[in-house]
Amino acid sequence: MKITLNNRPESFDKEKISISQLLEFKNYTFRMLVIKVNSKLVKKDAYDIFEIKEGDDVTVLHLVSGG
Amino acid sequence: MTFEEIKSKLKNHTIGIAGAGGLGSNCAVALARVGIGKLIISDFDIVSESNLNRQYFFRDQIGQKKVIALKENIKRINPEVEIITNDIKLNEKNIVEIYKDCDVIVEAFDLAEMKKMLVETCLSELPEKPVIIGSGMAGWGNSNDIKFRQNENLYICGDEKSEIAENNPPLAPRVGIVANMQANTVLEILLSK
Numbered sequence: 001m002k003i004t005l006n007n008r009p010e011s012f013d014k015e016k017i018s019i020s021q022l023l024e025f026k027n028y029t030f031r032m033l034v035i036k037v038n039s040k041l042v043k044k045d046a047y048d049i050f051e052i053k054e055g056d057d058v059t060v061l062h063l064v065s066g067g
Numbered sequence: 068m069t070f071e072e073i074k075s076k077l078k079n080h081t082i083g084i085a086g087a088g089g090l091g092s093n094c095a096v097a098l099a100r101v102g103i104g105k106l107i108i109s110d111f112d113i114v115s116e117s118n119l120n121r122q123y124f125f126r127d128q129i130g131q132k133k134v135i136a137l138k139e140n141i142k143r144i145n146p147e148v149e150i151i152t153n154d155i156k157l158n159e160k161n162i163v164e165i166y167k168d169c170d171v172i173v174e175a176f177d178l179a180e181m182k183k184m185l186v187e188t189c190l191s192e193l194p195e196k197p198v199i200i201g202s203g204m205a206g207w208g209n210s211n212d213i214k215f216r217q218n219e220n221l222y223i224c225g226d227e228k229s230e231i232a233e234n235n236p237p238l239a240p241r242v243g244i245v246a247n248m249q250a251n252t253v254l255e256i257l258l259s260k
Contacts, residue, residue, distance in 0.1 A: 064202045065205075065230055067086065067237065
């Protein structure tokens, strides 16, 4: 399937993946993430069950301490 | 637009500043200088000596509440700005209450956990509100890594990677760049209306 991840096209050999799997595939190990799928916020407790499908627009925002 | 025209536009707007540390104090001062109408500033902390390497406070203000000291400093620069202060720790509930009528919210916390809390609260409770985040500004140098991008109503300022650490502290120059980038983004949003 093809999705958009942080404004870039991305392909996976599966029909759907969870957010947790996406983070694993992409090696996103940052602790403080904000994730949106198709403009909707997905909270951390849903990362294992929320399924990303063909055509989805995914934003992964990494928040860093300091200010 | 002339400065007079800019000021007359800005005076009708209210900006929420969540945090009065390195980002919040410098961003608020920049907005006050250009003539913003109203600032709503929230922070529960007091000024300490370690803040003076980047935050808009003075040595003789050590021990004062940050929101009180900042209001005093802004009034010395531009007495026309209306300033509402909240000596409070922000959370999922009071953020919505305090900032729901602002034109733009500036995220100005230090901890990533708090940044995440604010972003998630705004995305779910105030989805139409522009929110300007500062993320990634520790250390020094690498000015060109500090950038700006927009994702719908979220505006992100910073290098999105430089985390604070014992040997990578937040310092006036890079924190000031990001704080002023946030203020600049406020102008971009308000003056395009």
